[in-house]
Amino acid sequence: MTDDQGMTTCGPGCGWPKPPGQPLPANLNVYVSNLIPREEYFAAGHRGCQGCGLALAVRLALKAAGPDVIVVTATGCLEIITTPLPYTAWGVPWIHVAFENTAATASGIEAALKVLRRKGRIPDRKVRVLAFAGDGGTADIGLQALSGALERGHDLTYICLDNEAYMNTGVQRSGATPFGASTTTSPAGRRSIGQQTWKKPMPAIAAAHNIPYVATANPSYPFDFIQKVRRAMDTEGPAYIHAYSACPTGWRSATDLSIHIGRLATETGVFPLYEVVRGRHILNYDPPVLQPLKEYLRLQPRFRHLTDDDIARIEARVWREYEALKRRAEFDAKEEKRLKREEARVRRLARARAKGSRE
Amino acid sequence: MNPTLERRVGMEDSHAIALAVRQCNVDVVAAYPITPQTHIVEKLAEMVANGELDAEFVPVESEHSAMTVCVGAEATGARTFTCTSSQGLILMSEIVYIASAMRLPCVMVLANRSLSGPLSIWCDHSDVMSIRDCGWIQTFAENGQEVYDLVFHAYRVAEMPEVLTPVILNVDGFYLTHVVESLLVADQEVVDRYLPPYRPRYALHPDRAVTMGAYGVPELFTEAKKAQDEALRATYPSIVKAWQEWGDLTGRHYHPVETYRTEGARVLLFTMGSIGQTAMVAVDAMREQGWPVGLVKLRLWRPFPHEDLRRAVAGAEHLVVLDRAVSFGGPGGPVASEVRSALYGQAGAPVVHDFIVGLAGRDVAVPDFEAMVREVLARKSAPRHEDYVIYGARE
Numbered sequence: 163m164t165d166d167q168g169m170t171t172c173g174p175g176c177g178w179p180k181p182p183g184q185p186l187p188a189n190l191n192v193y194v195s196n197l198i199p200r201e202e203y204f205a206a207g208h209r210g211c212q213g214c215g216l217a218l219a220v221r222l223a224l225k226a227a228g229p230d231v232i233v234v235t236a237t238g239c240l241e242i243i244t245t246p247l248p249y250t251a252w253g254v255p256w257i258h259v260a261f262e263n264t265a266a267t268a269s270g271i272e273a274a275l276k277v278l279r280r281k282g283r284i285p286d287r288k289v290r291v292l293a294f295a296g297d298g299g300t301a302d303i304g305l306q307a308l309s310g311a312l313e314r315g316h317d318l319t320y321i322c323l324d325n326e327a328y329m330n331t332g333v334q335r336s337g338a339t340p341f342g343a344s345t346t347t348s349p350a351g352r353r354s355i356g357q358q359t360w361k362k363p364m365p366a367i368a369a370a371h372n373i374p375y376v377a378t379a380n381p382s383y384p385f386d387f388i389q390k391v392r393r394a395m396d397t398e399g400p401a402y403i404h405a406y407s408a409c410p411t412g413w414r415s416a417t418d419l420s421i422h423i424g425r426l427a428t429e430t431g432v433f434p435l436y437e438v439v440r441g442r443h444i445l446n447y448d449p450p451v452l453q454p455l456k457e458y459l460r461l462q463p464r465f466r467h468l469t470d471d472d473i474a475r476i477e478a479r480v481w482r483e484y485e486a487l488k489r490r491a492e493f494d495a496k497e498e499k500r501l502k503r504e505e506a507r508v509r510r511l512a513r514a515r516a517k518g519s520r521e
Numbered sequence: 522m523n524p525t526l527e528r529r530v531g532m533e534d535s536h537a538i539a540l541a542v543r544q545c546n547v548d549v550v551a552a553y554p555i556t557p558q559t560h561i562v563e564k565l566a567e568m569v570a571n572g573e574l575d576a577e578f579v580p581v582e583s584e585h586s587a588m589t590v591c592v593g594a595e596a597t598g599a600r601t602f603t604c605t606s607s608q609g610l611i612l613m614s615e616i617v618y619i620a621s622a623m624r625l626p627c628v629m630v631l632a633n634r635s636l637s638g639p640l641s642i643w644c645d646h647s648d649v650m651s652i653r654d655c656g657w658i659q660t661f662a663e664n665g666q667e668v669y670d671l672v673f674h675a676y677r678v679a680e681m682p683e684v685l686t687p688v689i690l691n692v693d694g695f696y697l698t699h700v701v702e703s704l705l706v707a708d709q710e711v712v713d714r715y716l717p718p719y720r721p722r723y724a725l726h727p728d729r730a731v732t733m734g735a736y737g738v739p740e741l742f743t744e745a746k747k748a749q750d751e752a753l754r755a756t757y758p759s760i761v762k763a764w765q766e767w768g769d770l771t772g773r774h775y776h777p778v779e780t781y782r783t784e785g786a787r788v789l790l791f792t793m794g795s796i797g798q799t800a801m802v803a804v805d806a807m808r809e810q811g812w813p814v815g816l817v818k819l820r821l822w823r824p825f826p827h828e829d830l831r832r833a834v835a836g837a838e839h840l841v842v843l844d845r846a847v848s849f850g851g852p853g854g855p856v857a858s859e860v861r862s863a864l865y866g867q868a869g870a871p872v873v874h875d876f877i878v879g880l881a882g883r884d885v886a887v888p889d890f891e892a893m894v895r896e897v898l899a900r901k902s903a904p905r906h907e908d909y910v911i912y913g914a915r916e
Binding site: 229230231232234241242245246247248249250252253254255256257258259260262263266267268269270271273274275276277278280281283284285289306307309310313314 | 595
């Protein structure tokens with residue numbers, strides 16, 4: 163884990179001894195997996211399916227968040243697999259209210275923490291708010307509540323666990339289902355290719371709210387994933403993470419391939435890993451060459467009806483979007499440098515003017 | 522009450538509600554604008570902006586989120602306030618049910634307004650009747666003073682450790698939100714004596730991790746609902762006790778069912794909310810003409826005070842129930858059908874006559890009460906249970 167200064171830092175609860183007041187030097191960053199906290203806040207024995215990508219994402223996110231957190235979860239798979247009354251898989255304070263209001267629940271908790279801390283009714287330390295919702299609960303029914311929370315600027319982290327359909331209710335299509343995927347409400351048939359619309363661009367929608375931190379993350383890249391959750395939680399104000407979440411049950415894929423499919427999602431350009439930090443796009447991983455889309459699709463029977471022509475058409479769009487993202491990141495990096503130069507110039511001018519007026 | 526501990530002021534009822542909420546020192550206010558609730562939240566926003574109330578004001582993007590923010594904040598241990606009307610209530614109703622099931626002592630002021638369509642901003646009770654079974658304690662106010670007093674009662678009752686149930690205070694839209702009235706405002710010292718600081722039994726905090734809102738499997742769901750129902754029924758003595766305490770402090774006493782000039786009455790009017798004020802004038806006028814008429818007012822709608830109601834109407838021949846909502850295709854107004862249920866099979870119970878009145882702010886004036894009583898007395902036979910009149914509707 164390295165911070166902005168290139169120094170390795172020790173996260174909460176990690177195995178490394180932390181020298182008081184100073185970060186570890188980067189050259190000690192050899193066994194990177196040692197930097198993942200050993201503490202488990204997400205208990206084994208929950209009722210997730212084999213190969214559930216969401217369970218892995220949540221486990222990693224909780225390790226990144228550490229103990230001083232309150233978790234909110236939407237109605238859906240995550241809620242169902244973790245809390246059949248009277249059991250719970252949550253080692254941290256956790257609440258579920260309903261489906262479409264995850265961001266609003268998190269808003270209420272954040273507001274309460276703020277005021278109760280101010281009034282001295284709870285211990286005076288930072289407790290962070292972490293919300294999980296699925297793609298349906300984020301891109302469709304929960305979009306309004308999310309937009310409101312982002313716009314109001316609550317200090318919270320919202321993670322969309324995107325498995326690309328309503329899996330908990332039996333694999334119905336959502337606004338985040340990719341083009342061509344067969345679901346129970348967008349079935350492929352003689353007159354349909356399956357899902358007929360292109361995936362709603364949630365990270366861009368979140369970023370359009372001008373919030374300080376947006377990222378895509380993929381549990382097949384666990385270190386990147388943990389780092390992003392930490393960054394999001396350390397950000398003052400709203401942070402949004404769009405997390406890839408393989409679903410063998412809904413995608414009809416083999417349960418032992420979830421990590422592999424996740425890797426392919428990023429390597430084919432379907433799910434690029436990037437951040438939008440205060441409006442600046444940063445591509446975190448740029449594969450030397452994008453893998454053929456077919457490699458990704460053929461492992462998921464939800465796409466098995468697609469012809470080579472269909473795949474070529476989808477691939478063209480994936481590559482176009484990937485290239486656009488890459489160009490945007492390059493542009494933002496250049497623009498950032500230019501803005502810094504410009505700011506320095508304006509400051510110099512102001513200093514010179516101030517000096518002149520004094521003389 | 523010690524006169525130095527209260528002062529008489531002229532104030533819009535909405536502002537009296539906001540003042541009471543401020544005196545309750547709430548922590549989080551979340552609301553979305555809807556007529557006629559707006560003046561209440563505007564005033565609260567102003568108080569927060571001016572530093573008169575140390576609270577987080579969350580200007581949410583919908584009523585659904587307003588209720589949700591309150592649920593999230595209550596779960597974290599904050600005292601919350603929201604208010605809404607009509608469409609706002611039915612938009613948030615999903616979460617209204619969840620707040621009570623989670624035993625979170627939220628307080629909501631509902632500025633009663635008709636449900637669309639056609640769209641109307643004026644007062645009736647169709648909004649609250651749509652969430653009749655939501656598991657909240659539900660009270661009704663009749664005038665500005667009651668509105669002010671009942672806010673304190675709402676928080677006092679909701680947060681009692683043996684209650685932990687949210688409260689809806691119904692105030693008739695415009696009649697009890699936009700009217701300027703003379704009312705007695707309590708000193709903060711009185712409020713502090715009445716309302717202890719909120720100490721939640723469970724709250725979301727890492728120092729003591731709890732899971733809230735787990736899902737109920739069929740093996741447990743029935744038991745969870747039975748527990749919820751028993752808990753709501755068991756709030757009755759606490760509600761009465763909290764009114765008694767307020768009465769002891771201020772001299773203003775409230776009861777689940779209240780009566781006005783019922784002694785020797787053959788005909789009783791039965792009202793909820795601000796319409797009771799006009800009904801009292803009508804009863805006075807009819808008594809003056811020698812008509813044996815009295816008035817029964819329901820203040821506590823949930824839990825329904827069956828026994829108080831039976832006692833209050835005992836001895837009367839006719840009970841004229843004034844409903845401000847329609848149960849389409851059902852047994853008339855919702856209040857009348859509950860009153861009939863409470864009296865069913867009771868020896869000597871009065872005959873229930875159901876009049877649906879005052880929809881969307883249609884005036885119900887003194888002559889209207891007289892007309893209804895006259896109509897009831899002229900009836901040759903008792904109406905069937907399912908009979909009702911939508912009073913004053915032009916054919």
